[in-house]
Amino acid sequence: MTPDQNAIDAEMAAVRPDGGIHPRRGYGPYRSSALRHPRQPLVVVEDPESVELTGPVFGVSDVTDLDADLTRRHLGEPLGERITVSGRVLDREGRPVTGQLVEIWQANASGRYAHQRDQHPAPLDPNFSGVGRCLTDDRGGYRFTTVKPGAYPWRNHRNAWRPAHIHFSLFGRAFAQRLVTQMYFPGDPLHAHDPILRSVTDGSARDRLVASYVHELSEPEVSLGYRWDIVLDGPSATWAEKGEPR
């Protein structure tokens, strides 16, 4: 029998926090994880010559200025609440990750993705594709203009709804710092019921996936401002270069 939200909520409440920052890959309440997580322990690599301590680079040929404004990619304007999302990409030592690629994708204001496998009967918006890119500036800063995505149903359990979120893809200075994640909006009552967000079992780590509303970032008569800083985990070759203790 397909579980309902109460059953999933009870399953999530029964999972003990493991102290980890990242989700456990096998997280029962997120049903799709069952056959898509390794059972063998990961093998730890500490070799300073690992190729993964370096990583791909991107440049001005890879993005256009328009890519950071998701509301101006079509002839008309998309429906929805105009927002900006900005912040900084930092490494674990707090240093900015500069000149690196940030990619985002999201549902439209009605909660529908421009993807033919999304069959949620909310309307598509001919003026919104929901895809953005930019390079971080010399302070690690990024900024996107978009519309606030809608919540949408999915089939993890009966009456399952994903809270509004924007997908982010980030590169650091090393392939080992690669991160794909999701940014959520503050104050959403669906947070408590979402097995993907709650797969991060540590409460303070989970809070780091939620952007802040910052009134000073709102533009009068135009858009509401959200701020979200991202800290990339994982080692890079620059640790050794900086002469820091290893």
Added chain:
Amino acid sequence: MSTPSQTVGPFYGYALPFAKGGEIAPAGDPRTITVHGVVRDGNGSPVPDALLEFWQSAPDGSRTGAPGSLRRDPADGAVLGRDGVAFTGFGRVATDADGRYAVRTLPPPADAPYLAVVLFARGLLHHLHTRAYLADQEGDALLAALPEDRRATLIARQEREGVYGFDIRIQGRAAEETVFLEFHRPRG
């Protein structure tokens, strides 16, 4: 404090894959090799919505890479893809409905004879790192530390000249599940 990972989900298709994403080798380079395979889940079923990324040394050992993997048309913003000259070292491909992928690249150098691979998928809450070794390198610390059957999951099998098969099994018994890696700060 680090930002947690979340699954790539099922709907990245308009955002992440890009034209010529798997054509890492410069156009017409006679050294070009093909690496291809199938991604499978814990039942052995193909995973039709996985995304794979590749990063490697250039044949001369350089690890600086180069920009331009997603080169754009300044007129309409379309992704033109690589210019066919620079070796960016980076590739990205989604699996097809059969769970298959293929990339064409230049062979990595003998001192790091592998493609670094990152796997993303719906259902996978935190991406996985692995390596496709194009040679069973003597003295490679990672390979040497693995039991024989586990080690075999990291070795791409040569099918014919210039064509290598590298399947990824996300979950399975020890001998079938791909070895996945975790990177820690190097020891001094």
